[in-house]
Amino acid sequence: MAGVWNKRVFTAMIGDALNRLARRSLTPLIFNVLWLASAPLFAQTAQVILARQEVLAENKAVFHFNLPENSQFEIHPLHNPQRLVIDVTGAGIGEDLPQSLPAHPFVTAVRAANYSGNKARLVIELKDDVVIDSFNSQTEVSVGQQTLTVFLTVKTPAKSPIFVANTRKPTQGANDDEAEEAIPELLTDWDISGAIGVENLAFIHEGLAPEQHNNYVSGVFQAEFYKTWDDGRQSFAFVPFYRYSQHDNRRTHFDIRELTWLMAERDWELRTGFRKIFWGVAEGLHLIDIINQTDLVENPDTEDKLGQPMVNLALINDWGTIDLFVMPGFRERTFSGVEGRFRLIPEIAVGDAIFDRSGLEKHMSYAVRWAHYFGAWDIGISHFYGMGREPRFIPTFDRNGQISKIVPLYETINQTSLDLQMTHESWLWKLEAMVRSGMGKTFFAAVGGFEYTLFNVYESGLDLGFVLEYMYDTRGSRNFYAPFQDDFLTALRFGFNDAQSTEILAGVLFDRTSNSKFYNIEASRRLGDSWTIEAEMRLYAGSPSYDSPYFLREDDHFRIELNYHF
Structure with a gap:
C-alpha cells in the first residue's frame, strides 16, 4: 500500500465493495426466504454470532x-499482547x-464472554509479533438485527509485504497435471519475506574502557x-537472523530465531523445533518471561x-x-565484546561459563503453563524448572589482586509465576x-500497574x-x-493511526530508593511501501x-535503524 493512502478510507472502500457484491449476488426471493428463516432465531437469542x-x-x-x-x-x-476488543x-x-x-495467517482465535450484566465482549486475538495497523467498521441494520463488519489490517516486521515463491516448473502438453503432481506439495507455494537494514548506534560520552568506541555501524538481515x-493443519516456519557489527565482534552473530513445525487439531497443537515464546503482560519489566535466553548484544532492553x-504440546479445553x-x-546469554558498550569492566568471559549441573541435566529444562480468561480477566499460571537464563557473575583475580575477568555462573532454578490482566473499557x-x-x-518479585488509553483525541486520529x-x-x-526492587515507570504512548503507522513511546523509570533515573524514547514510522525507520534515545x-x-x-546513546522489507 502506498504511503499516501489513508488506511481507514481504504478499508471502508473494501467494505462498501463487498457489500455491493453481496447485494448483487442475492435475488430478492432468496433474501426474503433467508430472512424469514433467521428472524425468529435472532428475536429469541439476542446473541452475538460470528x-x-x-x-x-x-x-x-x-x-x-x-x-x-x-x-x-x-x-x-489493546497492546501487549495485541488484541482488538469489541x-x-x-x-x-x-x-x-x-x-x-488455527489456519488464519495472523489471528489465533475470536473469543467471547458475557460480563457486566447485559454486555458481551469479543476479542480478536493476534499471533505473536503481529501488530494492529488499522481497523474500521460499518453496520447495516435490518428488522430484528444489525450486521457489524470489522475490517482489520495488521503489520508484521518480517512479513510486510509478502510474495509467494512458486517453485513449480512450467510444462507443456498433456503432462502438465502429472508434472505438478510429481513435485511434492511441501516444495511449492512458500511465503518468503524478510528485512535487511542498517543501524547506527551513537554514544554521547567516552566509554569506561579505552577500547570502546563512540559510534557503531552495523547491518542486520532477517528472513522468514x-x-x-x-x-x-500443518505449517513450517524458518526465521534466520544475522547481524554484522563494525567494532564489536560478539555483536556480529547468527541465530535461528525460529525453525518450527506445527501440527494443529481442534483440541491440541504440537510444535517442535526452535521457537520464541513470550510470557507476561507488563510494559517496563518482563519479569516472568523465561523460556528464551536474552540476546543482550542486540539491545540492552532485554526484549x-x-x-x-x-x-x-498445547492441550486446548473449555476450561483453559x-x-x-x-x-x-x-x-548462554550473549554479552558485548572487549570493544563493545553496555558491559562490565573487564569484559565477561563468555567461554569460561560455570554451571551448577553437568551432562544432560545442564541442558534440559521443563515448563508448564495454564492460561484462560474469565470475562474481562486473562490469567496465566506457569512453572519453570531447569538452568536459569539469568547468570550470576564471579570475578577472578590476578596476582596483583586486580579483577582479570568476570565469569558467568548459571544455576538450576524453580520459578512459579502468575500473570493477570483485566480489560475494562479504556x-x-x-x-x-x-x-x-x-x-x-x-525471593519474590512483582510488577503491576495500568494503562489508560484515550482514543481518537479531539477526532484527530491520535490514540494517547x-x-x-x-x-x-x-x-x-x-x-x-x-x-528494580522499588521502582516506578511512567510513560506516554502515542499512536497516530496514520498511513505511515507512526508510533512514539516516551517514559522514565526511577528508583524510589536510590533516586536513579532511566529515560527512554522510542519511535517508529513506515516510509513508503517497503521501508521503515526506528529511532530510540x-x-x-x-x-x-x-x-x-x-x-x-x-x-547514554541514540540509535537509528533503517530497514527495507521484502
Whole structure:
C-alpha cells in the first residue's frame, strides 16, 4: 500500500465493495426466504454470532458479526499482547463463539464472554509479533438485527509485504497435471519475506574502557520462510537472523530465531523445533518471561531473544489451555565484546561459563503453563524448572589482586509465576508476580500497574496511552541482580493511526530508593511501501555506585535503524 493512502478510507472502500457484491449476488426471493428463516432465531437469542470471516490479504481480514437490532458496540485495540476488543451492550454470546482459527495467517482465535450484566465482549486475538495497523467498521441494520463488519489490517516486521515463491516448473502438453503432481506439495507455494537494514548506534560520552568506541555501524538481515499444508493443519516456519557489527565482534552473530513445525487439531497443537515464546503482560519489566535466553548484544532492553529448541504440546479445553514444554539444549546469554558498550569492566568471559549441573541435566529444562480468561480477566499460571537464563557473575583475580575477568555462573532454578490482566473499557490493569529458588535465597518479585488509553483525541486520529507500573523485589536495594526492587515507570504512548503507522513511546523509570533515573524514547514510522525507520534515545542518570545500572553511567546513546522489507 502506498504511503499516501489513508488506511481507514481504504478499508471502508473494501467494505462498501463487498457489500455491493453481496447485494448483487442475492435475488430478492432468496433474501426474503433467508430472512424469514433467521428472524425468529435472532428475536429469541439476542446473541452475538460470528457469521463469517474472510482473509482479504496476508495482512487484511474482515469479520462479520450478527448483533441484536438495538445493541450498541465500542471497538478499541489493546497492546501487549495485541488484541482488538469489541464490547457489545444489550447482547449475549452465540453458540459459535468462541472460535479457534488455527489456519488464519495472523489471528489465533475470536473469543467471547458475557460480563457486566447485559454486555458481551469479543476479542480478536493476534499471533505473536503481529501488530494492529488499522481497523474500521460499518453496520447495516435490518428488522430484528444489525450486521457489524470489522475490517482489520495488521503489520508484521518480517512479513510486510509478502510474495509467494512458486517453485513449480512450467510444462507443456498433456503432462502438465502429472508434472505438478510429481513435485511434492511441501516444495511449492512458500511465503518468503524478510528485512535487511542498517543501524547506527551513537554514544554521547567516552566509554569506561579505552577500547570502546563512540559510534557503531552495523547491518542486520532477517528472513522468514513460511509454508502451510494439509488444509492449514500443518505449517513450517524458518526465521534466520544475522547481524554484522563494525567494532564489536560478539555483536556480529547468527541465530535461528525460529525453525518450527506445527501440527494443529481442534483440541491440541504440537510444535517442535526452535521457537520464541513470550510470557507476561507488563510494559517496563518482563519479569516472568523465561523460556528464551536474552540476546543482550542486540539491545540492552532485554526484549530480543535467542531461539530455543523445544517440544511444545498445547492441550486446548473449555476450561483453559495447558502448554507443556520440554527444552533440550541450553543457550548462554550473549554479552558485548572487549570493544563493545553496555558491559562490565573487564569484559565477561563468555567461554569460561560455570554451571551448577553437568551432562544432560545442564541442558534440559521443563515448563508448564495454564492460561484462560474469565470475562474481562486473562490469567496465566506457569512453572519453570531447569538452568536459569539469568547468570550470576564471579570475578577472578590476578596476582596483583586486580579483577582479570568476570565469569558467568548459571544455576538450576524453580520459578512459579502468575500473570493477570483485566480489560475494562479504556483501562488495562496488569500484574506479573513470581517466586524463584536456586539463585541464593528464595525471593519474590512483582510488577503491576495500568494503562489508560484515550482514543481518537479531539477526532484527530491520535490514540494517547498513559502507563504507570510499580516494580518490587524482596532481594533489596543493594543486590546487583535486583535492579528494580522499588521502582516506578511512567510513560506516554502515542499512536497516530496514520498511513505511515507512526508510533512514539516516551517514559522514565526511577528508583524510589536510590533516586536513579532511566529515560527512554522510542519511535517508529513506515516510509513508503517497503521501508521503515526506528529511532530510540536512552539516558541513565543518578545511579549510585552500589546500584546495578551504575556500570551504564557513560552509555547514554541514540540509535537509528533503517530497514527495507521484502
